Amino acid sequence: MTDETPTLSCVTEFIVDCLHKTAPIQETGFPLIRTPNIGKGRFNLDGVYRISQETYDKWTIRAVPQKNDLIMAREAPAGNVAIIKSDEPHCLGQRTVHIRPNPELIDPDFLTYFLVAPRQQAALLKNQIGVHVGHVNMKDIRKLPLEDLPPMEEQMKRAQIISKYDDLIENNKRRIELLEESARQLYKEWFVRFRFPGHEHVKIIDGVPDGWKKTTADQAIEILSGGTPKTKVPDYWNGDISFYTPKDSTNTVYVSDTEKTITSLGLEKCASKLYPKDTLFITARGTVGKLNLAQKPMAMNQSCYALVGKEPVNQIYLFFAMQAGIQQVKSRAVGAVFDAIIKDTFKVIPFVVPPERLIDEFTDYAEPILKQIDCLLSSTEKLTQARDILLPKLMSGEIAV
Numbered sequence: 001m002t003d004e005t006p007t008l009s010c011v012t013e014f015i016v017d018c019l020h021k022t023a024p025i026q027e028t029g030f031p032l033i034r035t036p037n038i039g040k041g042r043f044n045l046d047g048v049y050r051i052s053q054e055t056y057d058k059w060t061i062r063a064v065p066q067k068n069d070l071i072m073a074r075e076a077p078a079g080n081v082a083i084i085k086s087d088e089p090h091c092l093g094q095r096t097v098h099i100r101p102n103p104e105l106i107d108p109d110f111l112t113y114f115l116v117a118p119r120q121q122a123a124l125l126k127n128q129i130g131v132h133v134g135h136v137n138m139k140d141i142r143k144l145p146l147e148d149l150p151p152m153e154e155q156m157k158r159a160q161i162i163s164k165y166d167d168l169i170e171n172n173k174r175r176i177e178l179l180e181e182s183a184r185q186l187y188k189e190w191f192v193r194f195r196f197p198g199h200e201h202v203k204i205i206d207g208v209p210d211g212w213k214k215t216t217a218d219q220a221i222e223i224l225s226g227g228t229p230k231t232k233v234p235d236y237w238n239g240d241i242s243f244y245t246p247k248d249s250t251n252t253v254y255v256s257d258t259e260k261t262i263t264s265l266g267l268e269k270c271a272s273k274l275y276p277k278d279t280l281f282i283t284a285r286g287t288v289g290k291l292n293l294a295q296k297p298m299a300m301n302q303s304c305y306a307l308v309g310k311e312p313v314n315q316i317y318l319f320f321a322m323q324a325g326i327q328q329v330k331s332r333a334v335g336a337v338f339d340a341i342i343k344d345t346f347k348v349i350p351f352v353v354p355p356e357r358l359i360d361e362f363t364d365y366a367e368p369i370l371k372q373i374d375c376l377l378s379s380t381e382k383l384t385q386a387r388d389i390l391l392p393k394l395m396s397g398e399i400a401v
Contacts, residue, residue, distance in 0.1 A: 006149065008099070008115075009142040011106040015099050016063045017138050018092040023059055025049045030056045034093035035073040038080040040116040041391075042166050043071075046251035047287075049093070056091050063098055065090040068108040070099040072115070075135030078128055079121050083112040097141060107152060109159035114146065117395035148397065157401040158394045165387035172380045176373050180253050183366040187320040196358055213353040217325055218346035220353055221318065222308040226300035227271025229262055239263030241274065244300040246286035253319060253370060255281065255292035256377050262299060272299040273306075278315040280307040280322065284341035289326050293319055293370075295377060305341070312356035316363050316370060325349040 009015060023032055029050040037043050051059070065071065067087055073080040074095045081099075084090055092098055101108040114120055124144055128134035150158070190196040194209055202209045226244075229236035242258040249255065267274055274297050275281075283290040285303040293315060300306060309318040328350055393399040 005145045005147050007142065008144040008146060011102055011111065011146065011149075013100040013102050014063060015097060015138070015142050018094060018096045018098070019059055019062070020094060022094065023049075023051050023055050023091070026052055029053070030089050030091050032059075032091050032093045033071050033096060035076045035080070035095050037093075038071055038073045038082045038096070040080055041082060041112055041162065042085070042170065043082045051091060056089065059091050063100070065092065065098055066100075068101065068103070070101065070108065070112055070115075072097040072099060072141065074137075074141075078134050078136050079116070079124050081112055081115045083108060095135065097138070106149070107155040107159055109163055110155035113159055113162050113391055114149075114395050117392050119392075119396060120144070120146070150397065154401060161394060161401065162387060162391055165383055165390070169380050169383050169387070172376045172383070176252050176376050179369050179373050179376075183369045184320060184323070186365060187317075187324065187362065190358065190362060191321070191352055191354060192324060196354070197361065208352055209354070211355055215351050215353060216347050217322065217349035217351045218343070220310055220313050220321075220351045221346070222310060223343055223346060224273070224275070224306040224308065225271060226302050226304050226306065228301045229266035229270040233266075233269075235263060236266030236269060237262055239266060241267055242294075242296065242298040244281055244292075244294070244298045244304060246283040246290070246303050249281075249283050249287055249290035249292055251290075252377075253293055253373055254295040254377055255298075256295040256381060258298065267299055270299070271302070274299055275306045280315055280318055281305070282307060282322065282341065288339065288341055289330070291319060291322055291326070295374060305343075312359050313353060314359060314363060316366050317359050320366070321351055322349070325351055 025032065027050060029052050031037075031045060032049040032051050033043065034049065037045060037048055065084055067084055069084050069090075070081055071084070071090070071092060074097055076095065099111075101111050115124075124136060124140065125134070127140045128136055149155070194204070196209075199209065202211070204210070206214065208214045231237070237260070239262050241262045241264065243260045243262045244255060244258050245260065248258045262270070275294060276297055277294055279294045279298070281292050281294060281298075281300055282305050283303065284305055307318060307322065309315060313321070326349060329348060390399070394401070
């Protein structure tokens with residue numbers, strides 16, 4: 001490498017644009033990496049779209065992504081970069097770029113973190129185009145200057161430090177998925193398949209065990225609404241109250257962080273209450289039907305509902321019951337019932353209310369699992385904060401290794 005500042009194209013084997021068309025998706029298959037799946041270093045595959053072998057072959061005709069390749073988002077949000085860490089096939093969705101580092105010239109992990117550090121992000125995004133949604137063009141990506149690149153050995157040392165944080169964060173995510181799945185399977189065993197303790201001695205009447213109530217969600221829950229403070233009043237925003245919207249929904253049981261926050265004054269001036277920890281939020285627009293328990297008190301906007309169980313239904317049972325009910329309705333393909341959710345939608349979501357004793361037994365099993373998930377989420381939040389502090393300092397050389 002010369003003394004001149006290298007560009008991104010100088011240290012890569014190729015930089016390839018995606019196909020600019022929408023891939024047909026299906027329930028299973030190869031992951032289609034869209035811009036929401038690209039984080040700052042690693043992928044977020046929660047809710048990732050899937051494609052068939054035939055579509056995969058067509059969409060990878062320019063280049064087949066492989067381990068240690070990078071995928072960059074060109075917009076929404078522009079500039080995010082993640083590295084492929086496994087041998088699982090990946091496919092580029094729209095508005096993404098496929099980058100293959102030259103391992104003889106640059107460490108792939110280091111390049112990933114270097115590109116998402118503030119200095120490189122500023123250099124990349126200064127040439128964004130687009131009025132409403134900014135995006136970067138291929139020319140600017142290829143010509144992106146990479147100033148002050150350290151020697152290869154130092155690159156690897158810097159990247160390894162951040163990678164350890166990302167590995168711990170991903171390990172926590174996997175543990176959370178396994179814990180939640182164990183509770184979900186118990187719910188299905190007891191309350192869907194009706195193999196609950198003592199089921200051998202209970203008759204099935206009208207499709208449910210004797211003593212159970214077969215109803216719909218609207219009869220078993222209280223449905224509460226949200227609202228948004230005026231966005232043009234600064235005193236209403238950037239306070240210490242988390243403000244849940246469909247954008248904040250996750251594929252795990254809890255939501256811990258929100259993109260926006262409001263002040264106490266903002267809460268007073270909007271239709272939302274401050275909902276307590278363990279309130280169940282359901283998204284009514286956008287990504288419809290996502291469910292999250294609030295990990296802490298939160299307000300919410302008008303594109304969601306807050307759900308509170310009526311006795312004997314508690315919030316833990318409610319979460320899994322609503323998951324099962326929504327899945328059942330979707331599997332029946334009841335028209336366009338989930339294009340958006342209104343209060344009448346809850347009248348078609350099936351809901352079973354077992355005896356309080358069984359709900360309590362299920363809660364005794366599930367509650368410790370959810371507490372473990374809560375702890376893992378808190379650990380992940382701390383790891384993420386530490387990583388985000390270290391990354392720019394390591395990439396700039398402010399911290400020596």
